[in-house]
Amino acid sequence: MNMNKTSLKLRDSALAVAVLAASAVLSAQSFHSAPADAAAQENKYMSAADIEAGGKVYQARCAACHGPTAKGQANIPALATGATQAAKPGEVFWYITKGDLNNGMPSWAMLPETDRWQVVSYLKSLGGGGAAATKAAAGAEVKPAPSTTKFEAPDPAPPFTDFRFEKPGLSRKITVADLPKPYATQSAANSPKVVTKPDGVWPKVPEGFKVELYSKDVDGPRMLRTAPNGDIVVAESVKGQVTILHGMTADGKAEKASVYATGLNRPYGIAFYPEGPNPKWLYIGDTDAVVRFPYSNGDLTATGKPEHIADLPHGSSGHWTRDIRFTPDGKKMLVSVGSGSNVDDPDTTPGEKDRADVLEFNPDGSGMSVYAYGIRNCAGEAIHPKTGELWCSVNERDALGDNLVPDYITHVKPGGFYGWPWWYMGANQDPRHAGKHPELKTKAIVPDVLLNPHNASLGIMFYEGNQFPAEYKGDLFAAEHGSWNRSDRVGYELIRVPMTPAGRAKGEYEDFMTGFVLPSGEAWGRPVAVTAASDGSLLVSDDAYDAIWRISYVGAGKSAGK
Ligand code: HEC
Structure with a gap:
């Protein structure tokens, strides 16, 4: 554990207490710090026709990022649930109008006011699980046919690339x-x-x-891990489910798919413990906690209830995936927790505390500390079979242009600082945090392998x-x-x-x-x-x-x- 990080975190926590106290009051009243007059605005466009029109605006302008059923994706928040449903219509209208470009949310001020109110009405109609929600969910099942129009753009400037040149x-x-x-x-x-x-x-x-x-036989499969007996464990995160695929037919297909557990909260990370031929537990990284199931080789359904091992920092928005690996000596569990935002400063944003980190725990969930920090979103972990080092696959930040910031894959140094949010790729300062944390400039590690920016590794x-x-x-x-x-x-x-x-x-x-x-x-x-x-x-x-x-x-x- 690097001293700098410790003192940083200590200072943060003192600050956080003050900020938290203030924001507890704030969050009870406002959404994204919306002013009181924004909240007081009245929505006059709430008829069934308005909701329907708002649905069209939503599908045309918002679905690409927030998902066809407004359930969110990657670091883009859900709108059908969470903060948007708790907020006042006027606050949502105000936020949509203003946007938050630093965090990747465009301003919609160019849309006619009526459209913005109608989309607010549409979003609110999703919350109650009403007709619009059902319709939106049904529509999302059917994927559209591809268009025949060819994508045209100038060739990317090497070494950057795009799909047309991937081979x-x-x-x-x-x-x-x-x-x-x-x-x-x-x-x-x-x-x-x-x-x-x-x-x-x-x-x-x-x-x-x-x-x-x-x-x-899988629905929205995310993380995959192989059990010692060859079974394949699949996290179906959006469904809240873990499925086990068993066996392989002569033509290379799974013989059987069995639902292992349901009712989980965006399960993603999967790890067996202890490692080796006879694990006793199957650990799952939910978005808000690490849980574990008793496990013996060959189990196709959970034989017990999930045991809650540790709480994880989380929020209504931000990166939700949590991967889990154990150190080769079996003594520590390393859990990756992505940032809550694109670039919010952890010094002043309490929700960023202990995020954009790899966290270390004892295998029983006790003794949390920060293993490495400034890793915006380590969405995949692996332990190198010879060196025993942790490796991370990381999603870097957005909104700085097409060719910034590269995603990366790197071995992770204990106590290492990987730049977010003040620095990137070593000593390059993020312009949105100009002048901050000069002492970290030379600490920011340049990762091992730079990937094409925005690859979403x-x-x-x-x-x-x-x-x-x-x-x-x-x-x-x-x-x-x-x-x-x-x-x-x-x-x-x-x-x-x-x-x-x-x-x-x-x-x-x-x-x-x-x-x-x-x-x-x-x-x-x-x-x-x-x-x-x-x-x-x-x-x-x-x-x-x-x-x-x-x-x-x-x-x-x-x-x-x-
Ligand atoms: C380019 C992708 C993109 C598009 C298109 C987009 N959004 Fe967003 N939106 C985001 C991101 C990213 C955030 C999270 C910003 C943050 O972290 O503070 C966000 C946040 C929001 C929030 C706040 C949610 C919360 O829980 O705090 C609302 C409301 C919202 N968007 C509504 C809309 C609406 C309505 C549209 C269409 C008119 C739209 N967005 C289009 C990316 C997008």
Whole structure:
């Protein structure tokens, strides 16, 4: 534990007490510090016709980010539940009008006032679980067909790329010297429209590899981990469910899907404890807590109730994924907790306390401390099999332009500071925090592997299997969920990060499985996490196509693809 962090946190907590006391009063009265006259405004557009019109505005302007049913996604808050439902209509109207660009929410002042009020009415109608909510949920089940219009934009300037130039086997290297200045381009609002998969379209992999569907019996699959007996544990976060996939048929499909547990709160992280052939517990990272189930090899349904192990910092908005890994000696549990916002300053925002960190606990949930900090959102953890070091896959911040800030994959130093929110990629100050924390400038660590900015890097793993050619052994694989804060789509792929035998990254990475974005720029698939099946094939979860893909090696000269 680094002294600086300790003193920083201590000072924070003294400050936090004062700020908390003030904000407890504030939050009872206002939404995003909306002034009293904003709250007092009356909504005159609340008829059924207004709600319907508001629904149209919502689908056209807001759904791309907040999701078709306003349940939120990634760091974008839900509007059908949470703070928006608790707020007064006038406060929501005021906030929508003003926006919060630093945190990625555009201003909607250019929409006619009537439209803004109607969208507020629509959002409020979702809260009660009324007809509009039911209709919105039903509509979201049906994905639209892809458009035939081709996406056109100038080619990206190397080393940056976009989906049109992602190709299995292509190697990429981005360095700090390549980065543009903040605001070199505008901040984009370009969430993907998820469409149906056209016939004949299939993920692409390098020569000699083959992609098959391992399972379609999953709903919004996120994290994946392999049990010692080869079962595959799948977190279906939005559903609040964990499913176990068992066995593999001769043609590479799961034999059986069994619901292991339900009623969880956005389960994401998955870990067995103790590690080794006979774990006793299955740990799950809910968004607000770590829970664990008693587990023996072969369990397909939970044999007991979840035991609450530790509370985790959380909020009504902000990053919600919590991954869990244990140190190789089994003595510590490392839990990643992303920031509550894009760039809010933890010094003055109590909700950011103990967020954008990797937190350390004893395996029984006691003894929390900060393991590493300034990691905006470590959405995937892995322990290197030889060095025993923790590695993180990190989503960096938005709203500074297309080519800032790179997402990254790095080994994590105990006590290390990774920059957020004051610095990025080493000694580069975030312009939104100009002049703050000069003492941290030289402390901010430059990560090992810089990825394309806005890739949305999620689950990672080290490949220890024997099925792939020998040069893949020990390499890291990472699932890139894909961009929204970039004018041309990037990510939406599985990447390979080559490693040295000593367990160091070389700074470069390769496209490995691509093809989830169509020529129209619309996406039909989004990789979330990756694990190895016991036969050494790779399994990749996809929460857009609702599937688990299986990548196997069939030998050089054999056809890749389906
Ligand atoms: C480009 C993506 C994007 C679009 C498009 C967008 N929003 Fe947002 N919105 C965000 C983000 C990101 C936040 C969270 C900001 C923060 O962290 O403070 C947010 C926050 C909000 C909040 C506050 C929620 C809370 O719990 O604090 C409301 C209300 C909201 N948006 C409404 C809308 C409406 C209505 C529209 C359409 C007219 C819209 N947004 C379009 C990204 C977007």
